[in-house]
Amino acid sequence: MDLADDLPAGPGPVPTPRQAPPLDPELAAVLERLGPTAREPVTPENLGARQERDAAARPRPTVRQLRDGGRFEAEELRVPGPPNAPDVTLVAARPAGIAGPLPLLYYLHGGGMITGNAWSVLPRILREWAEPLGPAVVSAEYRLAPGARYPAAVEDCYAGLLWVAAHAADLGVDPDRIVIGGKSAGGGLAAALALLTRDRRGPRPAGQLLMCPMLDDRNDTVSSHPRPASTPGTGYPTRRRGRHCSATGTAPPTCLPMRPPARAADLSGLPPAYLDVGSAETLRDEAAAYAQGIWQAGGQAELHVWPGAFHGFDTLAPAAALSRDARDARTRWLRRVLART
Template sequence: MRVTPVPFDPVLGAVLDAMPRDEGTAPSTDTIAAIRDSASMFPMPSVADVIGTREIDAEDRTVPGPDGAPDLVVTVLRPRHLKAPAPGLYNIHGGGMISGHRHQDTPRLVDLVEELGVVAVNVEYRLAPEHPHPAPVEDCYAGLRWMARHAAELGVDPHRIVVMGGSAGGGLSAGVALMARDREGPSLAGQLLLCPMLDDGNTTVSSHQYDGRGTWQRGMNVLAWQALLGERAGDPAAEVSVYAAPTRAGDLADLPPAFIEAGSAELFRDEDVAYASRIWATGGQAELHIWQGAFHGFDIFAPDHEVTRAALAARLSWLRRVLAL
């Protein structure tokens, strides 16, 4: 497919040009270890350093995993002077389901805890290919169930929990929302899906536009889906769980309100737009933002850009509305 990519915003393009590149190494299962070791993509200061002098307490907890699976570790972030019961945010980190760590999202969560007075639970889940589907999404669902069951202990209102995440974390959040619907709980107030990774097919126009361009490129995306699903990845005739690839779901009715955002210059753009449209087709609620000229993960790599400020304001507005703040 020959396609012309949407150009990057000039300032964001300069940010991309200044980022280190691994020239000439094609993504493969042999490169996953190097991807995980790369500190340049997601530098992670300690939780204490991120919190600094802010009135926020952090606690690591070990909680039950799925039946027959290892326990999970979560980090709980709470306002020191919590006005309980408070809304809860259940966060799932990104990394293509093959890399990443919960603490890469600590800065985003600490800001939300401080701004909104919410309690955040940040889950660590098993990664593919060592742990293919259903391990990642089942881990995330198990952590959500723990949060809901221990809501009173955590100071959380169980009726005001939003599941959230970026990239793979957004895809897993969508999968967890489908699980919560199909398994009759926990109840969710919303799903905050930031440039979510939803479609194993890699057939959209935008999935071809960013082959060799941007922070998360087509080759990496194909590798990630293969690590998660094996030979089934991208095969329209294969049986693939909707909890792994939410775009495979035939029914998107009765889901919690969704906030979906992506950049206009990233490969997930078209699948994210289609997901919002399919939610609307059922009479469901979805708020969609496509940020002009923005690449995948723009808010992380360009925190002072005007489009990042606009995106953060839109997320806060939506959270205030769905959580009745």
């Protein structure tokens, strides 16, 4: 399938461009050292090269490597996929030697819905959350655009979640203590999954952890059109969002919740949500609007807008003070949610 064939006719109404907020000095210095490659837009012409480069930058660890000398238990699982679709691969891991049933973080990787994999995110998640907090982790390998159109990725994630909940005893996890989460594209998929499992009366998650989530395909917020567009850490995610748009197609919004989460008319009945985003990135306004929609529907949402942060700042600059603060805030929220269930 040609990527250009997947692109929508065009974005919605474009707001008046405004000056993007200044970058945090420590983060700006990191971007400067990375150079223009970190801001290169994704286009149909360079998609293949970008996928190869991203794959090289995110090496896929083996199951043996994930076990880290016995610190963790890890295995790959092939489970039934959506109707008339391929099986879904899940990568399951947990701290070694801890008796179950454990709470579970069901994690969906980022990568703009065109790159990334279920394996490469696990070492960080195991180190930051599984070891100190004790949950098991299942990372889902969903189909990517442009080879698969939305909602294929959401359906893959839902099929995996159904299997995990049905086989919780075999996995040694508690089906009533499942938190779904993800970053960037994975955050958007986690939000869509929360809507889908609510409407299909599937497993009810205990919470949803949405980190710089891609929630909208319309590009009609002020933050989605910053000035200047080449500002480090702001223009780059806009182009990556185009791949998200290419995956969503142009079906009318009445197809909810299989449209992007920001188009959902009803945000009631969702599990408690954590959302964080940078003030200097294109996804800022849709994350804030989504949190407000949850509040207005009577739900719980904790929103953090990190001042001067760009998209994926904590990945590109993990040692920065703002990155450490963001990780600490997420961990505190996850600890609270797991303690309440």
